Amino acid sequence: MNLPIATRYALRSLLRHRRRSILSAVGIAVGCSVCMFMVGFVRGEGETIMRAAAESGSGYLRLAPKGWRETGNDRLRLPAWQKLLNLADGTSGVLMASPHARIDALLAMGTRTAGVIMLGVDAQREMRANRLIQKVTQGRYLRPGETGAVVIGGSLAERLDVGVDDDLMVTVSAQDGEMRSAMLRVVGVVGTGSKMLDTGLCHVSLTDVADLTGYDRVGEISVLLADADLLPQAIAELTGPVGAQADIVTWLEIIPELASGVEVDETWAKIMVTIVTLVVFLGIASAQLAAVLERRREFAVLAALGMRGGRLVRIMLTEGVILGVTGGVLALCIGLPTTYLSATRGIDFRGWSGGADYGISNILLEPVVYGDFGWWLVPLALVLAVVSTTLSSLYPAWYALHTDPASALRVDQ
Numbered sequence: 001m002n003l004p005i006a007t008r009y010a011l012r013s014l015l016r017h018r019r020r021s022i023l024s025a026v027g028i029a030v031g032c033s034v035c036m037f038m039v040g041f042v043r044g045e046g047e048t049i050m051r052a053a054a055e056s057g058s059g060y061l062r063l064a065p066k067g068w069r070e071t072g073n074d075r076l077r078l079p080a081w082q083k084l085l086n087l088a089d090g091t092s093g094v095l096m097a098s099p100h101a102r103i104d105a106l107l108a109m110g111t112r113t114a115g116v117i118m119l120g121v122d123a124q125r126e127m128r129a130n131r132l133i134q135k136v137t138q139g140r141y142l143r144p145g146e147t148g149a150v151v152i153g154g155s156l157a158e159r160l161d162v163g164v165d166d167d168l169m170v171t172v173s174a175q176d177g178e179m180r181s182a183m184l185r186v187v188g189v190v191g192t193g194s195k196m197l198d199t200g201l202c203h204v205s206l207t208d209v210a211d212l213t214g215y216d217r218v219g220e221i222s223v224l225l226a227d228a229d230l231l232p233q234a235i236a237e238l239t240g241p242v243g244a245q246a247d248i249v250t251w252l253e254i255i256p257e258l259a260s261g262v263e264v265d266e267t268w269a270k271i272m273v274t275i276v277t278l279v280v281f282l283g284i285a286s287a288q289l290a291a292v293l294e295r296r297r298e299f300a301v302l303a304a305l306g307m308r309g310g311r312l313v314r315i316m317l318t319e320g321v322i323l324g325v326t327g328g329v330l331a332l333c334i335g336l337p338t339t340y341l342s343a344t345r346g347i348d349f350r351g352w353s354g355g356a357d358y359g360i361s362n363i364l365l366e367p368v369v370y371g372d373f374g375w376w377l378v379p380l381a382l383v384l385a386v387v388s389t390t391l392s393s394l395y396p397a398w399y400a401l402h403t404d405p406a407s408a409l410r411v412d413q
Contacts, residue, residue, distance in 0.1 A: 007318055007322075009315050009318075010315050010316075010318035010319040010322055011322065013291065013315075013319060014319055014322060014323070017291065020287060020290075020291070021323065023287075024283070024284055024287045024323055024327070025323055025326045025327045025330055026327075026330065027280060027283050027284070027327070028280055028284065028323065028324065028326075028327025028328070028330070028331065028385050028388070028389060029327045029328075029330030029331040029333075029334055029385075030331075030334070031276045031277065031279060031280035031331075031388075032280070032327065032328060032331035032335065032381045032384050032385045033331045033334040033335030033338065033381070034276050034335075035273045035276055035277065035380075035381075035384055036331065036335035036336075036339055036377050036380060036381055037335060037338055037339050037342065037371070038269050038272055038273060039269060039273065039377075039380065040339040040342065040343065040371040040372045040373060040377065041269075041339075041342055041347070041369070041371040041372075042265050042266055042269040043371070043372035044342070044343060044369065044370050044371035044372035044373075045262070045265060045369050045371075046262045046265070046266065047228060047372060048365075048366055048369050048370060049258055049261070049262055049365065050228050050251060050262075051228065052363055052365050052366055053251045053254075053255055053258055053363045054224055054225070054228070054251060055129075055130070055131045055224065056130065056131065056132055056363045057098070057100075057119075057126070057129065057130040057132060057222060058222055058251055058254050058255060058363065059097075059098070059129070059222030059223045059224050059225075059251070060223060060224065060225045060228060060231050060234070060250070060251055061222075061223050061225075061231065061234060061235065061238075061248055061249065061250050061251065062220050062221065062222050062223065062248075062249045062250075062251075062254055063078065063084050063088060063220065063221040063223070063238070063242060063246045063247075063248060063249075064076075064078075064219075064220050064246060064247045064248075064249045065077055065078050065079075065219065065220075065246060065247070066244070066245075066246065066247060068220075068247060068249070069247050069249055069253065074102035074103065074104070074117070074219055075103070075175075075215070075219075076219060077101075077215050077217040077218065077219050078217055078218055078219065078220070078221065078245070078246055079217070079245055079246075080245060081099060081217050081218045081221065083245075084221055084242065084245060084246060085097055085099055085221055087238065087241050087242065088221055088223050088238070091223070091234050091237050091238055092230065092233060092234065092237060093225050093226050093227065093230035093233065093234055094223055094224070094225060094226075094234065095128075095129075095224045095225060095226050096125055096128045096129040096223075096224045097125070097129075097221050097222070097223050097224070098121065098122060098125040098126050098128075098129040098130070098221065098222050098223075098224070099121075099122050099125070099206065099218040099220070099221050100119055100120060100121060100218060100219060100220045100221070100222060101119070101120035101206055101209040101210070101213075101215065101217075101218045101219045101220075102117055102118070102119055102120070102219055102220075103117070103118050103120070103172050103209055103212070103213055103215075104116075104117060104118070104172065104173070105117070105118035105170050105171065105172045105202065106170070106171045106172075107152075107156070107160060107168050107169070107170055107202065108160075108168065108169040108170075108171065109160040109161060109162050109166065109168055109169070110161075112159065112160045112161060113160075114156055114159055114160055114199075116156065116200055116201075116202040117200065117202070118170070118172070118202045118203075118204055118209065119202060119203050119204070120203075120204055120205060120206040120207075120208065120209030120210070120218070121142070121203050121204070121205065121206065122144075122205075122206060123141065123142035123143060123144045123145075123146065123205065124144040126141075126142075126203070127141060129222065129224045132190060132192055132197065132201065133151065133190060133203065135190050135191055135192050135193075136151070136188045136189065136190050136191075137154060137189055137190065137191035138154075138157075138163065138164050138188065138189040138191075139151075139164035139165075139186070139187050139188035139189060140187055140188045141187075141188050141203075142187065142188075142203060142204070142205060145205075146187075146205060147205050147207050147208050147211075148182075148183075148184055148185060148208065149184060149185050149186075149187040149204070149205070150168060150170070150184040150185070150186055150187070150202060150203065150204050151186075151187060151188040151189070151190060151201075151202075151203045151204075152168075152186060152188075152189060152190070152201060152202050152203075153189070153190050153191075153192070153197060153198030153199060153200065153201030153202070154189050154190060154191040154192075154198040155195045155198035155199040156198060156199050156200070156201065156202065157186070157189045159199065162186055163186065163189065164186055164187065164188065164189065165185065165186065165187075166185070166186050167183045167184065167185050167186070168183070168184050168185075168186060169181055169182075169183060170182050170183075170184050170204075170212065172212050172213055173213075174212065174213050174214045175213055175214035175215055176214060180212050180213070182208070182211070182212055184204060184208070206218060221246075231250065235248055235250070255363060258363065277384065277388050280388050280389075280392075281388050281391060281392045282392070283392075284320070284323065284388065284389050284392040284393070285392035285393070285395055285396065288316065288319070288320065288392060288393050288396035289395065289396045291319075291396070312397070313397045313398075316393050316396055316397035317390060317393050317394075317397060319393060320389040320390045320391075320392060320393030321386060321389065321390055323389045324382075324385040324386035324387070324388065324389035324390060325382070325385070325386060327385045327389065328381050328382040328384070328385030328386060329382075331381040331384075331385055332377075332378060332381050332382075335377065335381060336377060339371055339373050339377060340373050342370065342371035342373075343370055343371045343372060343373035344370070344373075345370075346368040346369055346370040346371075347368065347369050347370075347371075348367060348368045349367050349368070349369065
């Protein structure tokens with residue numbers, strides 16, 4: 001095989017110091033594999049949080065009344081909500097669209113009271129869209145068309161000292177400003193494992209909310225998609241037909257604290273990747289510079305024989321590229337299996353959290369976080385390795401280029 005002179009010379013130089021070359025390649029591989037794992041884990045964590053938010057009743061996006069985005073007023077209602085619901089059902093990638101109506105309510109049992117945000121639901125749709133209600137520990141969930149019934153969280157049931165088949169007094173402020181009350185029978189108790197979620201969970205039928213408040217329309221439509229990647233397409237399809245009737249709000253706006261947490265994690269991941277890349281960069285630059293210092297006389301002889309500076313720089317850069325490709329391949333051998341395991345088996349944080357509550361903002365997070373895995377890891381590792389080693393070879397190449405041949409060939413050097 002007839003290789004270019006710069007490549008042959010670079011290979012000979014690397015093979016001459018095999019131990020140093022192997023250690024450099026292994027260092028590149030370890031650094032790049034750590035970056036692969038971190039990027040894959042943070043991406044998977046973001047997807048896990050997004051999915052948890054969507055499947056806890058919020059959906060990936062929400063059709064909200066005009067003005068809700070600015071005020072967050074749960075008393076606002078959607079015009080022609082049935083038409084909007086049909087539009088959501090017909091959107092590509094939609095698994096389920098679930099209508100909701102929220103209202104502040106006071107629950108009472110004897111002298112015991114608790115304030116909650118009561119959620120009116122379509123039971124048939126909610127059972128398919130909300131994974132929280134699949135954790136009913138006592139009784140059952142609401143039946144389609146059922147009225148006069150309520151499902152509450154376990155902590156709320158303990159606070160009010162009620163159980164299945166007990167009656168609760170519910171008091172709300174109606175549309176006309178009057179206080180209205182009704183008796184609702186507890187048909188189910190939900191135990192999510194999160195005290196915060198179980199304290200605020202209170203589901204009734206849309207009909208009960210309408211009868212109590214006088215609002216005959218729903219306040220929002222939560223849309224659950226088959227895949228988070230379909231979110232831009234769904235927004236594009238809905239934007240035109242929805243028009244001025246409603247605002248399309250994504251989960252990032254619905255739960256900004258979770259979105260901020262994901263953004264912070266992504267920022268830290270970028271910082272750590274930068275630090276690891278910098279360490280690899282400095283390590284390779286140090287090794288390459290040491291190689292240049294050892295070969296000063298050799299470079300001086302080559303310069304004296306007429307080798308141009310450009311070819312000398314190509315030799316050094318070629319060494320960096322070869323090290324980078326070798327380190328990138330090793331990084332794939334190390335990083336792909338570990339990243340794949342994190343994506344398939346996940347990382348269980350239950351043993352590290354000391355029994356911490358995984359509920360936040362009406363969202364039940366998963367204690368097991370799965371990373372992201374895909375063929376995008378291959379170019380990530382190779383580009384990261386080759387770019388870092390090539391850049392780290394620039395200063396040694398510049399140093400070799402500016403080495404004075406006469407000074408390097410002096411006997412006393």
